[in-house]
Amino acid sequence: MEIKAGLMDFEALNKMVRADAEDGKKLVLREVNGQRYIGCGLCGSAEIDVYGTPGNDMAAFLNGPSITVYGNGQDQLGNTMNAGTVVVHGSVGDTAGYSMRGGEIFVKGSAGSRVGIHMKAYKEHHPVLVIGGSVGDFCGEYMAGGTLIVLGQGGKPSPITRYCASGIHGGKLVLRGEVSPSQIAREADVLPMDEETLSEIEPLIERWCGYFGGDKRELLSGKFTLIKPKGKNPFARLYTNNVY
Amino acid sequence: MKKIKINSSLCVGCGRCEVFCTANHSASRDIYKAYTLEGLRGTNRIHLLEGNDGYAVQCRQCKHTPCVFACISGSMHVDPSSGAVINDTKKCVGCWSCIAACPNGCVFPYHEKDGTKYALKCDLCLSADGEPACVKACPNGALTLVEV
């Protein structure tokens, strides 16, 4: 099943996607020109291939299907995603994986700022976000659960920039490359890699290589920093009960 | 035939049922006078279980009336017009056989100051006329009067 997006309006394109997406079947979108909200709120187990550049909020509220992008993604990819898989053979923009609760996002290249804000895990839902390149400011802010991996390829001096993991109270970040504690918010613990996390991320790195190529052993042998929350209540403010 | 039902998930453990039961079986029908002048503290026929947030115990009007069978004086009887189980406290000799027989623990011994003793149990406020006082006093609808 193929749909040629071309210059179609997003509303019309998404209506066709919803109608044509079938569980377990593949749907191919060609000549995608920045149409927004592709796969938004889609349930089931369809497989969607996107050729071109999808617009903002692709896979927002996604609940099951897998979407592969042969191109770059834009902003808010996987916003409040609940389940499913998104694979991007390129880079993505800002705010990818905002408030993700489950599912997985694999990105070959880099991402912008505010990646993985307020990711949260719940019961069997464990969100995973793996970026091949580097990310910008406020990565993993308010993180409450899940796993965020930044592999730091692509030649930048560090996999992150500033204010990483501000307000983190759950979950973990795994950063590969040169990371200095001054780049990490004070609510986070900056730790060396441990065996447990290494064995947790190994299958995820293997999958990343499976999608995009690359040497799993070379990636796993890099210099890793583990970011975890110091406490469960990062912005605890002291309150005084008032009677007025 | 009617009985009072308790829904324990709605009982808030306040004890208003005890107070209004006492007052409704007094001569003055006034709560303050009942407790002070008439000295009726402890004559409530419905009891809030101690240390429990929500359970009031009162007679369940058992069809098989074990208390009536246990009674040696004939004071415990089924009232012919209403079908309710009532204890005639004037006939009662205070042997407490009914208390032992009751499977729900809702018959209570009472001693007056002059030594007279008798068993107290819920009479659906038939002696007072009108809706049972505990049902009316319950703030949360935990006590209801139902047909059986």
Add this chain to the structure above:
Amino acid sequence: MSISFQMPRYEVLRREDRCVKCRVCERQCANLVHRYDADLDKMIADEMQCVNCQRCVVMCPTRAIAIRRYPLEYRENANWTERAIVEIQRQAEGGGVLLSGMGSPDDKPVYWDHMMLNASQVTNPSIDPLREPMETSVMLGCKPDSVTLGADGSVKTKLPPQVRLSMPVMFSAMSFGSISLNAQKSMAIAAKKLGITFNTGEGGLHRDLEEYKDAAVVQVASGRFGVHTDYLSAGCMIEIKIGQGAKPGIGGHLPGRKVNADVSVTRMIPEGTDAISPAPHHDIYSIEDLRQLIFSLKEATEYKKPVCVKIAAVHNVAAIASGIVRAGADVIAIDGFRGGTGAAPTRFRDNVGIPVELALAAVDSRLRKEGIRQRVSLICCGSIRNSADIVKAVAIGADACYIASSALIAMGCHMCGTCFTGKCNWGIATQDERLTRRLNPEIASERLVNLLSAWNHEIMEMLGGMGLNSIEALRGNRLMLRGIGLNQKELDVLGIAHAGE
């Protein structure tokens, strides 16, 4: 060791000629104020703990109790009031940000009380609602700019999705977590019975309320708790919470100790973890981002539900509202500074935001001026206390009003303002099972139905008195209002004339 300067705020007056020492008050006070002392053979009160919730007053079988202000009579000072002094003392002892419950109690103008309604006499006959039909139902949603009719009179224009309300009132957002499930259930039952809606707040939709989902407005707040496709498709409308009148500009924080098993399931976060709602939504940094979120929600629900955006009434609210209309919202809810809350920093509650009456007038006027008023329905909230407030709000330009504190008061709230302690004696602002059982949804929902049915009749009477037989004819009809005791600037902002003109 030093001494606290804090004195009791209230004293318990117990009439000895009424108290029978039945201990009902002792059993009912979650703050442990009352106690039977066996040595003294009397009921005594530790008034330091009393918050004036009036539970004991209502429950006492002989009405032996009254709660009065503790006679802490500081020297008179219009500037250094008792409150100003006590708040400093508390902060000097506690060292924290002052936290308050319920809406601002400050003596700032309540503009509803400065507006009078018209009545028909002589020139335009009034209508008797007991004799003639009166329409109080409202359709919330975007209305088309024009309507094309077919040859047979049927409407050819495709209408955007609407929500039908049987009367211009809805229950406002109060999350499960801030209030008990029994409280939410009571509102859900009443909303379904009355033909209006209740609001999940940002705590998600509890599975016990699923049978009422058609009457639910589901809220998407910055924490996105419990937000997934089933949740979005469950309700009749989706509400994006940008701000709240009681605390504009800041986020929310439900402490982990209040996230019990039930709250954890509905919010979809692990038990005992903090629920942080950041300010702002970190994917909304501009009006274009808001438009994106609105459309992503519309796409996720196949354009079948209207999307509402709730904002706090602040400066420039008219411009903000205009932007929100152009961002694609179908409904805008404006929450004034008087709005209630379970917990808000005192300084924000009392000093940030503007009165909703002025905000509503400014927004309605601006949207009409720009020719886009029909593209949204406006909901007014932030202390609507009675049916007259509703009628005045509609006259200024609202389509409907949200009520929250009024609904809680109907269910038993006595406005003691200590919601954040989690010891609500009326079973509303607590998750303690011993307290939440006190709110029987059957009884509480009946009280809500009584209240709103009564208000509906009053609205019909007031409409009839003005010579109108439909709430539609009142909406934005500022000529039906006259101000009293307002200065010219206030009259200008409200867009009404002064009484006598």
